[in-house]
Amino acid sequence: MVELIVLTCASGKQCSQLIPLLYNESSLYRLRLIVNSKASYKKLSEQFPEAETVQVDLLDVGQCSQILDRASTIYYVSPTFQPHEVQFGLNIIDAAIAEARKPQSRFSHFILSSVLHPEISKLLNHDRKRLIEEYLCESTLKYTILQPSHFADNAIGRLLALRDSTDPVFIAAHDPEVAFSFSCIQDHAEISAKVIRERRNHFYATYQLVSTWPMKYSEYVQSVGAVIGKTIEIKQLQYEETVAMYCKLVFGAQEVDQTLRDGPERLLLYYSKRGIIGNPGVLEWLLGRPGTTPAQLAKAMLEKF
Ligand SMILES: NC(=O)c1ccc[n+]([C@@H]2O[C@H](COP(=O)([O-])OP(=O)(O)OC[C@H]3O[C@@H](n4cnc5c(N)ncnc54)[C@H](OP(=O)(O)O)[C@@H]3O)[C@@H](O)[C@H]2O)c1
Incomplete structure (x- = not known):
């Protein structure tokens, strides 16, 4: 049935x-x-x-x-x-x-x-x-x-758009020297489908699903830069500008009620001091292969273009 x-x-x-x-x-x-x-x-x-x-x-x-x-x-x-x-x-x-x-x-x-x-x-x-x-x-x-964790896919479109630029600049929303373990949406989707299909094998499990070991945001940017053959300059926006940019992205408007603004405000403050880090072993075990790196994701996306 x-x-x-x-x-x-x-x-x-x-x-x-x-x-x-x-x-x-x-x-x-x-x-x-x-x-x-x-x-x-x-x-x-x-x-x-x-x-x-x-x-x-x-x-x-x-x-x-x-x-x-x-x-x-x-x-x-x-x-x-x-x-x-x-x-x-x-x-x-x-x-x-x-x-x-x-x-x-x-x-x-x-x-x-x-x-x-x-x-x-x-x-x-x-x-x-x-x-x-x-x-x-x-x-x-x-x-x-x-x-x-934080998806590597979030900024990859903006980075790949720099491939024809003579002076490529990435606008960072937070301190690029802070390290994150990135997740890749395709890895997450494959594991999600596996959990749906296999059902009972995964009852009562909580899986930390990250595709990479911790890497600085600047390393993430330069690893995608290497794929498009560019050294990318990174400029960090002022906090208030970044909050406005995030609100526009998430809620469709820069000026939103404070109850909505609270989320992005705290996230951007946190990300400039601490990243979200984890161990990719669980993801690798579930997928039966290592997680996708940002460079591999960038290459796959370029091939689709
Ligand atoms: N972005 C990351 O790096 C990241 C990492 C880990 C976890 N997450 C979590 O992932 C979740 C978001 O998933 P996503 O990235 O797949 O979505 P997404 O691309 O951010 O899209 C937002 C989704 O939220 C829906 N939505 C917005 N307001 C809603 C409301 N009032 N009621 C019901 N649905 C509403 C939208 O539906 P409509 O299109 O119909 O409005 C849309 O499907 C969040 O809980 C986030 O914390 C994100």
Whole structure:
């Protein structure tokens, strides 16, 4: 029997690479793609006509319970920097518990795509996920938690765009001498698909999923520079300018309510002093190969161009 898999933030970076890995397995899976905006509803309905695309307000408990109806699995990606992020997550977990308790329920697996080190309380986007993880662990549901770090993909488009520049400059949003372990979205998507397919092997596991050992942001930039044959100058923006840039990127406007601004403000302050670091061993074990380096990602993207 074909299983129904629900994916949230379906228009986002993570699901954009996961959906194609599952979409063509129509003898096994049917996908329900959860979006928030009308624009994403239109885009995904057209791009994936065989899937069911649903526009949902995650604050609405009734809507949350409907999206899990007859589902076997939810792949829950949590909306970025939303002040109600915890409430969204708790609503979906409650909906999953209710679905699992229905007679003849097929609900079997709650997969949370969280973040590396949710225990970092100085970062709102981590701290909020800590509370979601805690609620999930105590929920009686069969779960798996995936913890990616900062995605190498975030800045790679901007770096590759410098390939024809005679004077390439990368504008850094934080101190480029701070080290991060980077995650690669394709690695994360492959492991996510594996966890969905293999299900019970991954029950009650929490996986720290990073693709690289810690490397300074400047090393990341220069490793991509080497792929395009450039030495890239790095200029760091002033803090306030960076916050405005981030708000524009995440919320679509530079001037936003302080409750929205709090997330990017704290993140950029933190990233200029401390990075998010981890060990790539777990990812390598799950993938059966080493994680993708930023240089390999850059090469693969150039080949696609
Ligand atoms: N970026 C990183 O380096 C990184 C690293 C590790 C973990 N993460 C985590 O990844 C998550 C984001 O995933 P992503 O990068 O795949 O997404 P993304 O590319 O940042 O896209 C944002 C997503 O959030 C959805 N969204 C925004 N407001 C919403 C709301 N009020 N209700 C429901 N959905 C809403 C959007 O849906 P619509 O298009 O329908 O509006 C969109 O799918 C965040 O929790 C973030 O903390 C990010």
